[in-house]
Amino acid sequence: xxxxxxxxxxxxxxxxxxxxxxxxxxxxxxxxxxxxxxxxxxxxxxxxxxxxxxxxxxxxxxxxxxxxxxxxxxxxxxxxxxxxxxxxxxxxxxxxxxxxxxxxxxxxxxxxxxxxxxxxxxxxxxxxxxxxxxxxxxxxxxxxxxxxxxxxxxxxxxxxxxxxxxxxxxxxxxxxxxxxxxxxxxxxxxxxxxxxxxxxxx
DNA sequence: GCTTTGATAGACT
DNA sequence: GTCTATCAAAGCA
Numbered sequence: 001x002x003x004x005x006x007x008x009x010x011x012x013x014x015x016x017x018x019x020x021x022x023x024x025x026x027x028x029x030x031x032x033x034x035x036x037x038x039x040x041x042x043x044x045x046x047x048x049x050x051x052x053x054x055x056x057x058x059x060x061x062x063x064x065x066x067x068x069x070x071x072x073x074x075x076x077x078x079x080x081x082x083x084x085x086x087x088x089x090x091x092x093x094x095x096x097x098x099x100x101x102x103x104x105x106x107x108x109x110x111x112x113x114x115x116x117x118x119x120x121x122x123x124x125x126x127x128x129x130x131x132x133x134x135x136x137x138x139x140x141x142x143x144x145x146x147x148x149x150x151x152x153x154x155x156x157x158x159x160x161x162x163x164x165x166x167x168x169x170x171x172x173x174x175x176x177x178x179x180x181x182x183x184x185x186x187x188x189x190x191x192x193x194x195x196x197x198x199x200x201x202x
Numbered sequence: 203g204c205t206t207t208g209a210t211a212g213a214c215t
Numbered sequence: 216g217t218c219t220a221t222c223a224a225a226g227c228a
Contacts, residue, residue: 034209043209053224070210071222077209090209120210161209181211187218188208 002146005061005080009035009087012080014154014172016089018147024127026099027145028116030091032173032180034159036077038086042164046086056134057086064142066123066133073120074128078137078144092119092160092171095179102127113178163188 003015013035021028036044038057045067046057056065056079063079065088081087094116096103103115103125116122137144156169163186173180185193 036209045209048225051225067209068223070208071220073210075209092209118211159209163208184210186208 003144005078006082007080009037009081009085009089010170012078013089013170014151014156015147016078017151017154017172017174018149020097020143020145020147021091021094021126022098022143022145023132023141025102026126027097028091028094028122028126029097030094031177032093032171034090034092034172035170036088036090037170038081038088041087041168043159043162043168044086044088046088054086057088058084059134060136062137062144064132064135064137066128066130068130069120074123074130075119076123076126076128076132090119091122093117093173093177093179093181094122095177096125115179117179118181157183160184161186163192 003012003019005012013033016030016033019030021030038044038046041047045054050058056063059079060083061080065077065079066074069075076091077088079088096115106127107115107125116125135142151174153175154172155175156172158166158169159171160183166189
């Protein structure tokens with residue numbers, strides 16, 4: 001049962017848990033994702049509309065959108081939702097199920113369970129670069145394979161490192177997976193929190 | 203032009 | 216638990 005990427009991002013995101021992503025010789029089972037609802041979502045890169053950097057977000061569902069974070073990391077998103085909505089699912093973490101040798105060589109000294117723990121690590125394990133942004137799943141060796149069966153259970157919570165709309169529980173993960181990254185509030189949110197109180201409450 | 207800011211990760215106390 | 220390297224874009228003047 002393939003995931004219909006044209007559905008709402010909040011439907012697509014949890015449906016991608018357990019799915020496989022294959023690129024650059026490594027296959028990853030997705031264990032953690034976050035939903036970003038395009039121009040409706042203050043935390044999304046697409047919120048302020050089309051920009052040169054975010055152009056691939058506005059391409060058809062099934063497009064890969066990669067961006068550079070904090071100077072050194074490459075994070076990957078799957079564009080989804082209605083065409084042109086700018087919605088995407090951030091791939092935060094996964095478990096390497098094939099191509100372990102490649103992933104290990106790209107992240108020397110890292111235990112297998114942590115090869116793709118966190119969006120920056122995931123990009124590194126998959127050897128993603130900004131040149132991969134704009135590629136389409138299903139073409140040129142970039143594949144998105146649906147989960148063999150729907151996830152037994154999923155959990156949701158606030159998105160990591162997001163300083164706005166922090167109350168939207170749009171992070172989804174598979175409970176009990178060692179490859180799921182720990183929650184970290186945005187540095188900016190932490191400042192705000194210290195003054196206004198806990199934004200996770202309520 | 204110049205300043206601010208991250209959808210981070212790893213090192214450190 | 217806290218601190219920060221690092222750099223491309225965005226935002227502003």
